[in-house]
Amino acid sequence: MKKLILIFFIIPNILFASSIKMIGEKGKLSEVDSTIEIKMYDNYFEPNEIKIKKGETVKFVISNYGELVHEFNIATKEMHIEHQLEMMKMVENQILLADKIDMKKMKEMAKKDHSMSHSHSNSVLLEPNQSAELIWKFSTDTNLEAACNVPGHYEDGMIAKINKP
Template sequence: MFLRKSLVQIACLLTLSSPVWADAGHTYDFGQPAPAAKATRSVEVVMGDMSFTPKAIDVKAGETVRFVLVNKGQLLHEFNLGDAAMHARHQQEMLQMQQSGMLTPTGMKSMDHGAMAGMDHSKMDHGMKHDDPNSVLVEPGKTAELTWTFSKATNLEFACNIPGHYQAGMVGKLTVSQ
């Protein structure tokens, strides 16, 4: 158990400093992550405290977009691609991370064993690390990237699922057209 907890801590730290790639357990019907070199265009998204600029993004099915995420706010923010139901589920995971002390207003920290004692260990493989390929955390004053190939026409959102941020308006419309 000690080794598993240590591995979770290491994974959390690596997630903040490394690009995130899909693994066999992550599949999305609206697309998949891609290397930045495959992008056909870049879109800069500025994160303020409780805002995204732009508020709406249009892409085409089959297009690979490199999102350049600039956090100009004072808080940690997330850029997450998905539909409203996916965001609602992810918000619960982020709330659990916040309640555990792992997620702070300005970053993520490694877990201590005392904080993990009360956690629902059945969710640790997913809920206790921020490793979704459709999502990236950006600390205040930092820039990160997420490159995604959109596979089909659909209506999505890009959102910050840190507790309270989505509800405060940190969500934008992402339209994928044919």
């Protein structure tokens, strides 16, 4: 029975979950190897290149110094493109506004469509002047980029390449 319930919840996310496993997992604070500070502006990251080692657990301290909402998302290019569709839907539903996230609407919409909750272990979405931490354990050091998938921002080049040291 327990297994059946698990499958029921996992299936809708199976595509995303399988690709997320290929890149790593949410890291533990006790296992952090290094800390990297990320500043978000309109529309770019500082730094715009991140050096990581395979197997490393990194604590990212992310601050939004811009005047727009920005995302810091660790993924492959393919995953970013896929996630951009969800972000577009969040804009269409007026959850994601230029400089604000309507949390009330987000909670309401998420009841019907889980993808609208924007709860991803590999990503944070921040309003101007907000900060957050994201701990990520990298299972690979290739084909990754940190990017903002707020509509238009990825196209603007809001990408930080993730490379080996």
